[in-house]
Amino acid sequence: MLEWTEKISLTPALCTEEDVQGMRDAGWEEKDIVDIANVCAYFNFRVRLVDSLGLDLNESMVEFALEHREHAAKLATERGDKLPVDAWGLTQQETATARH
Template identity: 40%
Template sequence: MSWIKTVPFEQATGRLRKLYDRVTGPNNNVDNIMMVHSLRPHSMEGHMAIYKTVLHHSGNTVPKWFLEVLGVWVSSLNRCGYCVEHHFSGLQRLLRDTPRGDAIRAAIEARRVEEAPLDTAQIAAMHYARKLTEEPGAMVEADVIALRDAGWEDGEILEINQVCAYFSYANRTVLGLGCSTDGDVLGLSPNNSDDPEDWGHT
């Protein structure tokens, strides 16, 4: 499950139990990426809040399935299999086009995202995500201008940036603490985008 101690759902009390109750999926399942925070519940609360607002908020205008594509891409670049598997499953559920999802994943794994079945603006976002993930110190204003020229509005560019930044954080949480998918239910997500406080996973 992880390289540090975690508190299982059945043993959780107090604030931790309240947080677990908010993030559980079917059969009281708590994803290991959340459970790894169990010794410091306040960090779980912070993690979940940014995850929900960055990826699952009604204020976003970039399609949620494409935000998941960016998450899978960043996670693949960071070699975080945990996040790749979780968010590829979520991507497939949202996209509802298995062959297209498989083709996107094949392009990601081959590191040839320009061959993915995505439009020109989305391909530009994938290039931005790669540079931000692999060479953050090399980012320049021209990288944002390229997104704008591809058709993204500045608010959408912010969404793209925040999803890339969130996944690098999540990847490092998982990789640095040895978090595995053992016992997890892949592909669940908080579907109530209208309520930032509703963290329930289905």
């Protein structure tokens, strides 16, 4: 699932029916697949909007995102997987926030 969300985030034009079938084969139902795609699209939208307007994330938002990313990373590790690359630079944002 994480590989698919990374693909639909970073290279959506390369997604195919085979990718969706892979989600089905992994046990995801149609509703789950649509929900996952919607959540992924929503967060991509938010990040692009914030970045394009040059808005800064406040410290509590960064802490919230990092806390949940750490939890997701732990769950992924328990399942023998890993999170996709830090495409949104959360760890970089944390470093920049800590410097202020």
